[in-house]
Amino acid sequence: MPFVLELENFQGPFDLLLNLLDKQKLEITEISLSKITDDYLDYISQMNLTIEEMNSFLYIAAKLSLDKSRAVINIPDTEDEIDLTESLKQYQLIKKQAQILAKFSKGRMYSRQKNLYKNTKTAQILPLELTSIYYSILKNLELTQKTHTLKNNKDYLDKSRAKFNRHINRLKTYSVDEIMASADNRTEAIVFFMSILELIKHQKLHGQANILIGTSK
Amino acid sequence: MNLTAKIITILFYSSEPINITSLAKNVGIKSSELLDEIKTANRKLSDLGLIIITDGLTAQMAAKPEYTSLIDEFYDSTPQALSQPALETLSVVAYQQPISKDEIDEIRGVSSEQSIKNLTNKHLIKKSLVGGLEKYKTTTDFLKLMGIEDINQLEGYENADK
Numbered sequence: 001m002p003f004v005l006e007l008e009n010f011q012g013p014f015d016l017l018l019n020l021l022d023k024q025k026l027e028i029t030e031i032s033l034s035k036i037t038d039d040y041l042d043y044i045s046q047m048n049l050t051i052e053e054m055n056s057f058l059y060i061a062a063k064l065s066l067d068k069s070r071a072v073i074n075i076p077d078t079e080d081e082i083d084l085t086e087s088l089k090q091y092q093l094i095k096k097q098a099q100i101l102a103k104f105s106k107g108r109m110y111s112r113q114k115n116l117y118k119n120t121k122t123a124q125i126l127p128l129e130l131t132s133i134y135y136s137i138l139k140n141l142e143l144t145q146k147t148h149t150l151k152n153n154k155d156y157l158d159k160s161r162a163k164f165n166r167h168i169n170r171l172k173t174y175s176v177d178e179i180m181a182s183a184d185n186r187t188e189a190i191v192f193f194m195s196i197l198e199l200i201k202h203q204k205l206h207g208q209a210n211i212l213i214g215t216s217k
Numbered sequence: 218m219n220l221t222a223k224i225i226t227i228l229f230y231s232s233e234p235i236n237i238t239s240l241a242k243n244v245g246i247k248s249s250e251l252l253d254e255i256k257t258a259n260r261k262l263s264d265l266g267l268i269i270i271t272d273g274l275t276a277q278m279a280a281k282p283e284y285t286s287l288i289d290e291f292y293d294s295t296p297q298a299l300s301q302p303a304l305e306t307l308s309v310v311a312y313q314q315p316i317s318k319d320e321i322d323e324i325r326g327v328s329s330e331q332s333i334k335n336l337t338n339k340h341l342i343k344k345s346l347v348g349g350l351e352k353y354k355t356t357t358d359f360l361k362l363m364g365i366e367d368i369n370q371l372e373g374y375e376n377a378d379k
Contacts, residue, residue: 091324098307101307104362104364105364107282108364109270113232
């Protein structure tokens with residue numbers, strides 16, 4: 001007797017076959033598969049599948065049609081073909097095991113997390129905020145002042161870094177604006193900014209937007 | 218320092234699973250002895266709400282499942298549920314490990330490439346060489362997701378067709 005099966009998202013041909021057997025209350029046997037072959041073919045003709053998905057559905061469609069034809073003219077399967085009934089029984093077991101996993105996962109456990117901060121939105125906002133401050137400070141600095149060559153001026157870099165360290169060691173919390181404003185020139189501002197990014201990267205600073213605050217660890 | 222305390226201390230410090238061989242070597246025992254020591258450690262940790270889980274190759278300390286809701290509430294975390302294809306693929310790996318991608322595809326009747334990728338990215342399964350072939354196994358993160366100390370505690374695992 002034909003029946004109507006609503007179009008659903010099946011996980012593959014085995015899932016569809018099991019569903020068709022279930023709707024007809026049939027066991028997994030070759031005879032049952034023969035009975036639902038036409039329904040399977042009707043169903044996949046209505047499905048909106050990608051070429052890759054269609055391959056797996058068509059492969060099983062061909063196998064079903066071949067098995068049905070063989071049953072009529074009584075020719076046995078060849079050894080290298082898949083046994084659909086066995087495959088379906090195995091897949092049915094996997095579905096049950098998937099339900100066990102779903103049940104077990106409700107009792108999941110946690111272990112220590114890296115970089116876990118409670119109630120912080122730092123990651124979403126911080127880079128944008130920092131970039132904005134960085135450009136506003138650069139804009140305010142005199143562009144005509146003498147620039148320093150970072151590559152060959154290690155002493156200057158060390159001095160700028162030491163000044164930055166003195167600054168941040170004074171307080172536990174501070175705004176990036178304050179730190180950056182203490183830079184004497186454009187090069188120093190760059191060193192300060194890079195130092196802030198470096199410390200955040202190595203988790204020595206904890207940045208917090210909207211008002212940026214750092215905490216020495 | 219006693220042996221159990223050494224094992225607990227090393228595992229407590231790490232947020233990542235620790236290699237069993239390396240851990241055993243560092244505390245001065247054999248790998249096979251370490252698994253027994255982990256059981257001893259777990260008896261001591263039980264009252265503290267902690268547990269050491271192991272997949273046989275690595276070990277990691279975790280909070281016991283009964284404290285999961287406390288962590289969820291405090292850290293406002295809502296874990297993402299696995300999709301049905303991912304759950305099916307994970308079942309195939311869990312109950313029939315070690316297993317190749319082709320074998321997984323054959324059992325499910327469809328390509329499991331995307332599911333395998335997702336599960337690997339979530340560190341629930343990992344690829345390793347078994348007899349020269351690339352095969353998938355579950356991880357300690359899988360054990361944490363299932364809330365079990367080792368894979369043998371998974372319902373139906375012992376009778377699975379591995």
